[in-house]
Amino acid sequence: MLRLAVVGVLAVLAAGCAAPPMAREISDAVDGARVTLAPGQDLIVTLESNPATGLRWSMTRAADPVLTVVGEATSATRVADGRPGASGTVTTFRFRAATVGTALLAFAYRRPSEVNIPPVKSVRFDIKVE
8 A cells, every 4th residue: 555655656746857849940931820839838939030131030029927038139140041032041939838728929120220011921820838
C-alpha cells in the first residue's frame, strides 16, 4: 500500500515537471491564420523584410493580455536563396502565451516616419490560448 502511495506522489510530481509545449512558429505567409497556443507556450513570428527600402515591421496590435512580448524584435539575414532581388532578411517577434483568451495580433510594414500613411503591407493573426 505504501509503495502504491509513493508511486502516486511521484506521478503527480512528474506531471508538474512536464516541459512546456514547443514554440509555435508562424510567418507572414499565413496572414489571417488562427493560432492556438497553450498557456506558457512561446510564439515566434517571422516576417520577410528588406531594410534597404527603409521599411520596417512594427506591431500595431499586441494581443494583450493574452500574449506577452519576450524581448525586442530582431532582424537577421537568411542564407541567400539565389533569387534576384531577394531580400533574405526577416524580422522576428517573440511572445509567450500568458493567459487563456482570444486576441488579435497585428503588424504593419512601413517607414517609421510614415505613421499616417497606410502601410505597404500588413498581417494579422487571431490568437487563442486555451
